[in-house]
Amino acid sequence: MENSSRRGFMGKAFGAVAAVGAVGSLVAMKKSWDPLPSVKAAGFTTLDMTIYKEGELVTEKWRGKPIFVLRKTAEMVAKQSEDDKARDIVVDGHHYMVAIGLCTHLGCIPAYYPEEEGFICACHGGKFDFAGMVTQVPPPRGLDIPPFKIDGSKLVLGEVGPEYKSMKESGITL
Numbered sequence: 001m002e003n004s005s006r007r008g009f010m011g012k013a014f015g016a017v018a019a020v021g022a023v024g025s026l027v028a029m030k031k032s033w034d035p036l037p038s039v040k041a042a043g044f045t046t047l048d049m050t051i052y053k054e055g056e057l058v059t060e061k062w063r064g065k066p067i068f069v070l071r072k073t074a075e076m077v078a079k080q081s082e083d084d085k086a087r088d089i090v091v092d093g094h095h096y097m098v099a100i101g102l103c104t105h106l107g108c109i110p111a112y113y114p115e116e117e118g119f120i121c122a123c124h125g126g127k128f129d130f131a132g133m134v135t136q137v138p139p140p141r142g143l144d145i146p147p148f149k150i151d152g153s154k155l156v157l158g159e160v161g162p163e164y165k166s167m168k169e170s171g172i173t174l
């Protein structure tokens with residue numbers, strides 16, 4: 001009788017430990033299924049647009065791709081065609097070229113040549129102007145513009161804001 005009640009107690013105690021263990025491992029499994037907070041945010045890159053200097057190209061990164069950010073000088077803006085201007089992202093009154101820095105021909109990274117007023121792709125000689133428009137083939141189209149949303153003086157890459165939506169609808173970017 002004493003033995004069986006001890007067995008009963010041991011059984012319950014073991015059962016309780018096993019149950020706690022099972023809950024613990026379920027919690028651990030759930031944690032491993034949930035994406036980490038950093039992964040959830042990984043699709044977005046927030047750029048503080050106040051840090052860029054006029055005329056200097058900075059290459060940022062979004063979803064593993066190079067992103068060209070060029071804050072244009074007043075002279076660059078004045079020289080632009082209407083088509084070029086339509087590709088500008090205007091934040092706090094400043095004009096920027098923000099584009100995926102991959103040549104639309106075969107994906108090389110074009111180099112910035114301010115003295116040539118644009119970008120030159122060393123792979124097959126393609127050229128783009130300061131707005132990312134093609135000035136010399138073979139690239140079939142201008143540099144693609146990543147999805148963006150203007151948020152005060154910040155630009156959130158990966159989010160679709162009204163300015164990006166209208167660029168897309170009017171065929172300015174793919």
Ligand code: FES
Binds near residue numbers: 104122124138
């Ligand atoms: Fe740029 Fe061919 S990859 S011109």
